[in-house]
Amino acid sequence: MDSKWATTELAWTTYPESGWEEVSGYDDSMNPIRTYQVCNVLEPNQNNWLRTDFIPRRGVLRVYVELKFSVRDCASIPNIPGSCKETFNLFYYESDGDMATASSPPWRENPYVKVDTIAPDESFSLLESGIVNTKVRSFGPLSKAGFYLAFQDLGACMSLISARVFFKKCSTTIASFAVFPETATGAEATSLVIAAGACVPNAVEVSVPLKLYCNGDGEWMVPVGSCTCMPGFEPAKKDTQCQACTPGSFKSKQGEGYCMPCPPHSLATSRAASVCPCKRGYYRADSDSPDSACTTVPSAPLNVISSVNETSVSLEWAEPRDSGGRADVVYNVVCKKCQHSGGFCVRCDDNVDVSPRRLGLAERQAAVRNLQAHTRYSFEIQAVNGVSAKSPSAPHYATVNITTNQAAPSAVPTVHLMRATASTLSLSWLPPEQPNGVILDYEIKYQERGESFSHTVTAQSSSARVEGLKAGKVYTVQVRARTVAGYGTYSNPVDFSTSLHDDPERSVQDQLPLIIGSALAGFVVIIAMVQHIKSCPLCKLSPGVKVYIDPFTYEDPNEAVHEFAREIDISCVKIEEVIGAGEFGEVCRGRLKQPGRKEVTVAIKTLKAGYTERQRRDFLAEASIMGQFDHPNVIHLEGVLTRSCPVLIVTEFMENGALDSFLRLNDGRFTVTQLVGMLRGVAAGMKYLSDMNYVHRDLAARNVLVNSNLVCKVSDFGLSRFLDDNSSDPTYTSSLGGKIPIRWTAPEAIAFRKFTSASDVWSYGIVMWEVMSFGERPYWDMSNQDVMNAVEQDYRLPPPMDCPAVLHQLMLECWVKERNARPRFAQIVSTLDKLLRNAASLKVLTSNTFPLLQRSVVVCFTSLNNSIRCIPILLDLYRVGGTLPGHQRKSLGGVQDMRQMSQTLPIRV
Template sequence: MDYFLLLCSLLLPVVSAVEETLMDTKWATTELAWTAHPETGWEEVSGYDDAMNPIRTYQVCNVREVNQNNWLRSDFIPRKDVLRVYVEMKFTVRDCNSIPNIPGSCKETFNLFYYESDSDSATATSPFWMENPYVKVDTIAPDESFSMLESGRVNTKVRSFGPLSKAGFYLAFQDLGACMSLISVRVFYKKCSTTIANFAVFPETATGAEATSLVIAPGTCVPNALEVSVPLKLYCNGDGEWMVPVGACTCSSGFEPAMKDTQCQACSPGTFKSKQGDGFCSPCPANSRASSGASSVCSCRNGFYRSDSDSPESSCTTVPSSPRSVISSVNETSLVLEWSDPRDLGGREDIFYNVICKKCLPERGMCSRCDDNVDISPRHLGLTQRRVAVRNLQAHTQYSFEIQAVNGVSNKSPYSPQFSAVNITTNQAAPSAVPTVHLMAATASTMSLSWLPPEKPNGIILDYEIKYHEKDQGEAIAHTMTAQRSNARIEGLKTGTPYVVQVRARTVAGYGRYSSPADFSTNLQTDPPKSWQEQLPLIVGSATATLVFIIAVVVIAIVCLRKQRNGSESEYTEKLQQYKSPIVTPGMKVYIDPFTYEDPNEAVREFAKEIDVSCVKIEEVIGAGEFGEVCRGRLKLPGRREIIVAIKTLKVGYTDRQRRDFLSEASIMGQFDHPNIIRLEGVVTKSRPVMIVTEFMENGALDSFLRLNDGQFTVIQLVGMLRGIAAGMKYLSDMNYVHRDLAARNILVNSNLVCKVSDFGLSRFLEDDATDPTYTSSLHAPMCCASTFPLDCVFLTLSLPLVCV
């Protein structure tokens, strides 16, 4: 039995089965007038049931005559597109031992047959009264028989048959020598009635042709619900019972579950639901409202806003008030501003500040933005701290500074931010730094210098101070001199000595900053040529480099010559390496049971590669497994070509144990690397659904593949397939791994007829409650076969157990 069918048979049904009657003789008010053969056999009799209701029955009791063969055929019964029907028979049978002086041909059983037809064409002689063309359903035996001294004990038996393919059918009852009465016959079929599960409607669905059949019923989300997984379906089993649904729907935004999760009703005014899901509507956050129903977001009241990053569940907030307690501290042309937080932050924590500088002209009565050279540190916009330093202001100038308080919704407000302003006037300031100093001329003991005045003199330049010192001595012994103009001549310097020179300006406010240090030398002559002793290291180095180059050229030439001579041999050796089979030393690698890990998820991370879900594309569902569906899809990993893969998915609503058992198979497969073992590509555990991705085997399971192609393979091909299975099992044996469920259904075949061992999930599944010795025996003990294929149980010659193919 397929694992999925086994799982479904253990699950409780969602809805009880519904029976639809096609025929019931219990309610007949006139003669049934069924066809009997011979006429002396079955006889229609009127009677009463236990409630004294009139009923029509058939009885037969020719037990004193030998070789009885009495047939009774019903009227034509249309099947109404039903694939499988059930027959409920109520009857009584007399005990043969209670009838004296009868031959040994007395029976206590009868046979049930059916005959399919596209029309009501049966006659008294057609079809022939024999098992073929009639199809036998079963031999019916009573649970209790009666004697003459006892009242008749009614037996009830139910039998089913199918698949049915024609327009209708006849029932036939064969008596071979019983004394019995057929009280009533009811023909019905089972169906799964319309139901709602997981916010999806599943239509009425008739059962399948076999008792173990699963009929898929596609689902449709109820109004105002959306699918969360595709495809959405429900299985109807052979007993007319719905199984656990695959996929689900959830209520849309603005709607919440109702009527025991069968409807999605709109959120009432004043409430909202922002996302699709199973959650319920919530009251509107502070400062927001929802005047109509089915709201997915509550709109903010006037004067309140949400930022672009705020979620619909966030309260609506407003802009902050102006900063408080602004303090300014002026130092000549520099300024420090400090302030306190606003009294009202607007209900938000993301408060920050802007500082706007304006230069004012009192004579004109207006202020304008400051020039770009005004430095506000650390910055003038988006401040998180409540302090800035302002530099490079003009002396004796009036300024106005606005400190704005803004937050995440200030850009939503149509009004300008609230601010506090402070007006200041700068003091007298020293001049700015002198630009770069230039050397105009130099002799052995003098230097002539020139420079430009400061860009911001901030008053009248009184004089300049020139500071100079030998470069090797530092500023500790520097000399100074003054100049009235922007040039000077320094005398008394050492010949051929480098000097560092700096210049600064002075006003009534004091000295400004020095210029950047400039290096000048009193010696303008070129250096004398070097002696041959100084040039000797350079000569020796050049000769050494030339010698090394010549040696390298010779070595490269020798290597190339050897390669040319041995080219064919190297190519042959490389080919040998390509075709050389890897040698696996027994005991070098041993299988590790993932359930020995304290956290089984750790085994998954160690042995299985995580795949990003964006790399996997599901194309088609090809089957169902124990934990969910099996699909065919494509895998495109970065840097690799796209390949076709098989994808096992974990169904929605799984438990932690099911997830652990599902991923344990990946932890097992991830440890194997052999051409006859199914290859694991990776797992998807960080998104939904959870998946196991393996290589795709085009020809599917070996058992069905052999059935479909019976007699089409040569002995050599079949033996090759067997050897592949044996090689895979020997590899598992060397790994100290016991498969526990080796069978043809668990062998997969690819397009090149390569067989690979698969389905490693049973290793742990049967360990706790294993009663079948086939699954618990040692790997090297013969295993029993249950297959019925053209190739049955074959012993392979590789020290392996018996393999079922």
Template structure:
């Protein structure tokens, strides 16, 4: 409000009517103005009030009032009583509506709120022209819809020339590539009001939150957070805009950098480019940066001068580099092992028992050792030379091949011998065959002795002493001779009874002291076994056998909650006759499906319907006789475990987390006992209900058989899709999926749970993960992870799958930890940072090279500025 610009009467309310008077006048520029005057100085006890019209507040918390006025000097007025004043009072009154009248509110302090007594800097006498005073006062905080101003005269001779009411604000501004809106000042003169910001177009946040502070004077201060221009855009107009890179230039990453010309052999004809495409006939490797030049697509020539050296069932291969590297310096070698059958004249890929050290793919050195070959067997080894663009070529890599035949070798040692039963004079023993028989086992030799007497050997264990401890060992024989004995085992006969001592049933080869071929017992009697629905000639028969058909009228879909591989996932209700209504999850098969898609979709129900365990998702039934086709399961209120943990970061005790892990392990033990291999065990495939019970889900194995998924979690490997970060090395390389590979995946799930849903291996590429695991890198313990839990993870990640714990052992270990909560308070102490970094820093010449290799080159300057210029110093860095 500003009365200076009023062109009609202000018509403010005066009390009493003989007090303030509205008059017309002129300002210094002779512009007409409306003023109020009062001059009852010759009358005693003056109390004259003047109230403005209603002023809407809007969102303003503090207002300012500028008053221009003149005051007559009391000394210049003759013959007046002592009641003359040279001041007046400023008040305000808040209201939610324009409801004031001539009598309400009462003309007195309280309900009116006094702001200040206003005194002039200069007063005037009768002989002088009026001297205009200007005073500004403020008040707040205001909370109602609006307010009135009131002026109280107690006996002055004065003129109120103009009144201006205003507020202060910080105007719209741009700072750190973020726009901050117009913001009114706070309720107090010293208040700081936070204004949130948003990045300017084509800019992205670097640090958050984005905010500026508006002070009481309407000035911006203390910027927090920042944005920078996105890839393909550069700073412009004094760092207030992000403009697109012009054609022929690019910017590959977000930041403050400017656009650059395209690297050699590349180009871009459009603006806002974040990469320059290679010219025809030139390529980049998948791991080349966008800033690198494109190179020609020449396949390296074959490795030269291959030398092989056979020692029984081991082999040493060496070779020289190819004559032509293809014009690049990222030369690598792959070793392909094939086992040949002379009678068929065919060679097939070696199984994962063959150990190629240091690895069989991505070799930088030109030498490998091969172990665990079969004796008297022909093998063919191909040594390929590849570079970063070999996979772009339509031609296969050039290779050199070498054919070898292994020598004879004795079998390896027999594993541990087990006592199946005993009487007073006999023992029944069992054992597994040697892990590496190296030929056909002809027979076994048993050596035993009394624990207190000298050695003696025999092929028969009979006529033993009752109640006597014996030490027993077994070894195997092939045409190459005897292998090593098993470790000594202590067994005892009974005292008197002829009834056998029954040991725990084990899937072992049962050997007898008398002659005869060993027999294999693979299953514990009476155990339920998983049946693969794909073995049925008619897959619909498997659905009918293992999944209950539900009438469509019993199912009510309420809400779509997600999307699956075959269609939508919904929440709904299931009300079957004679049963209470329950909330369920419903997977639907999208319209237009093929018969194969229908079979693959329902195969999950055929699998799930065979399971009955509190930690396995429960199948309620299927709808196959109506459309859409549905799979109905129990509803898990908290959804997938990984997203649930991320939303509740740090909210659970260690005991609660271990309880979740125990439930998952119990479910996997059940599946393992049924001879079912999950293949895709990950936190995203664990569902959580309202009681924090975790249940294993997602039994749709078809994703491993299809090659058209776009999910980056699943990467091509040997013709299928595999979740690299969760999968054991043997399953990646040879598709060798077993319960042991599920144990590896379980270790990754443990890491996900203890890190509250962190992505395993962070932002490493899938190929980097494969290479790192092959070089024996393992994930470090998450923050505050108990040492015992990380050790269990490491046990799950043992390279030799037969040495990994079984799920039954994992459940027992977790039960012990839960019972002994004190053991969970021991947290892994801080290790030097380099213990968890790959690749090994000792293979690099400079700290900068090492940072490049682990994709941390952006911290090169930080390391140098902090003085970490040598590996001796870098090795001392800890997490702190």
């Protein structure tokens, strides 16, 4: 409201009629104005009221009133009583509507609310022109639909020239790519009003809540939260808009960056591109960033050289002339067995061994063995890189053809009879003079004279005993040797007779020729093997120890999973119920019935719908890892279903689930011997994995499964490396670019990402603590940062309640800072076996004296909310009552030192 702009009479309500009077006049610019005057100074006891029309509030909480007025100096008026005033009062009255009348509300201070007594800065006399005063007052908070203003004169000679009612607001503004609407100020002059913002078009929130504060003066304060341009859009017009990238440019990430030209071999033909599609014949790998150049497949390898040694082949080749613009070129060796007549070739069977592996070779050489003798083979050396799987065409390859040259072993010399009984013949023979390789076994063929049917048995050495014969009969015997090239020629047939009756009194001297002959034959076999190894360089490539192969070295994940895991037909699997959720999807219980095998209960992991190719690869990688293991304390893989939807991994079913939750459900129900038996199982599984050079990285009780017989099996292989950085799981904390389970991880693995079997031993010590405490959370409710700080200061977990001293000592050995000084899993298994044999050693419990290595005590106290909390405190601080570190003061709710803690909180050590 502004009375200055009124074009007609204001006609405000007055009381009494002899009081305020509306007068029309002109201002200094000769514009007409409407004023109210009063000057009853000669009459005492004045109480003149003037009330405006109803003023709607319109949602405003606080309003401001600007008054322009003039007041005559009482001293300039002659013969006036002492009641002359030079001030007047300002009131307001709230109402839910325009309901005021000439008599209501009553003309008194209550129900009106007084705002202030208004006094002029300057008054005027008759000799001077009228001096206009301007005063601004505010009031609030307002809550009803509107209000009236009222002016009370108590005996002044004055003129109310104009009254303007207004409110303050913060105007619409754009800050941090967010629009904040026009916002009225708060109920008090010091109030801050929150205005919620909205991102400008083509922008997204990067932090919430998105808000801006409007202060009492109508000014915006510093914004909270912000928006940023989404992919495909860049800042424009002084960061108030997000405009689309032009064709030929792109922006892959949200943020304040600007559009960039498309990388080589790519082009964006439309606006607002977040990625530039590759040109025809060029591709990006799933792991490539959108701003990387598009690349193509490599050309074929060059200069393939083969070297045949009997039934083994050494292959070498040079790198391709064109790598396709990538540095991740690897090689596949495809073996094909061909007909001698030429033309038709088929893939080699699984008996052919390619070392170090068939797929994903980083080195440019390979050795092939277990080929058939005198057979033609064709080898394709494929060059593949990170985008070969994207190309519809087959990989480029170079071909080399070879023919093996090893002959089968020569005939076995004459067979000798060492002993005969009524039902057995004990035989011996010398190895062939020309074994032509390592003899795998011997085949003994025998038949009763006069019969047409023969029988065969096999022997691993150059002696054997044929059983189940008829007494007093003559048998014809022949023997032949077998190598990788096949069977050699049978020895000449020899006839031997069984006895009529068994003679239990035969002396050792009768058996002596058999013993000497067997020993001599074995010695000859050993010499032949040594000579063969010396002449066979390929034999030196395989020490006979199975070593874990990382599936991520394979270019095609399907090749890896099919090499190490068995494909199961979908008709053999029946899902019964969902029992949990994993990183990639649901975990179900089901039944597996395969032909010729008994139906069993299994666990089935499913890959969730809408998966990316990378998620499918990582999901199947677990099966590729599990399929390489065969140990009673490692979870067994039944097989995979990669041709179904969804993709499934089938493992043995563990009835009691995860070890940590199983122990919590059965707190105190198991004896120490039973718990040590569980720990022994975990250690045995980890020894097997360690022997295969596999590092688990995420060994914890949650990743150990328990069956109905309390057998513990290590599971969840390699999942820690698949965790996404946006994972909400608090167990895994980001550290140096990856997710790490801090409470279970060795210090060197946290600091330097150095994961070894020694770091798995550290994690095993934590698992021991979890088991002996029946699933207690390691380090209780300490933050991950506090855990790292405490371990760095040589703090180690104290023994759980009723924990045998020898077990806690073994834990401390697992937690030695120098990783090379920690025990190996073989030593741990041996130690636990000794403890299980000597149960008395498990009855000695830990005392209250802590090893020097700890240098700490764990103080448990009842916090203000009556919950029990435990934190480690350095032993010296505990003894002398010293000042606590900052993170511990925070944990204790501000307690500064041990003396204050002991005075304010009930504690126990």
